[in-house]
Amino acid sequence: DTYGRLAAATRAALAGGRGVICDAPFLDRARRATFAQLAREAGAALQVLHCTAPDAVLHARLHARAAAAQDASEAGEAVLDWQRSRTEPPAPAEGLEVVIVDPTAADPAAEALRAL
Secondary structure (H helix, E strand, O other), X not given: OHXXXXXXXXXXXXXXXXXXXXXXXXXXXHHHHHHHHHHHHHOOOOEEEEEOXXXXXXXXXXXXXXXHOOOOOOXXXXXXXXXHHHOOOOOHHHOOEEEEEOOOOOOHHHHHHHHO
């Protein structure tokens, strides 16, 4: 299981005193809760970067990637639709520090780094 391996690697890195960035689609509360617990156990700060964009923007990006035929990702329309139908956005009740990132901004990576 990918998330199980990611959790084990995260736990080991945190135990070694390292900072960790987990780059994965934490679409549901249960997965976020697992990693929040790992951070609490290690006494580490946790921030969740929540990227949102309109469906039209996401579909346009998928079409551009497919046309360029240079993207390593195998995710296409079906994966996007599946993810969108199952996403549980972070909620205040989860007690997480959530940073909203607008991927349509001029420089979303810089925006995210400033938030961290």
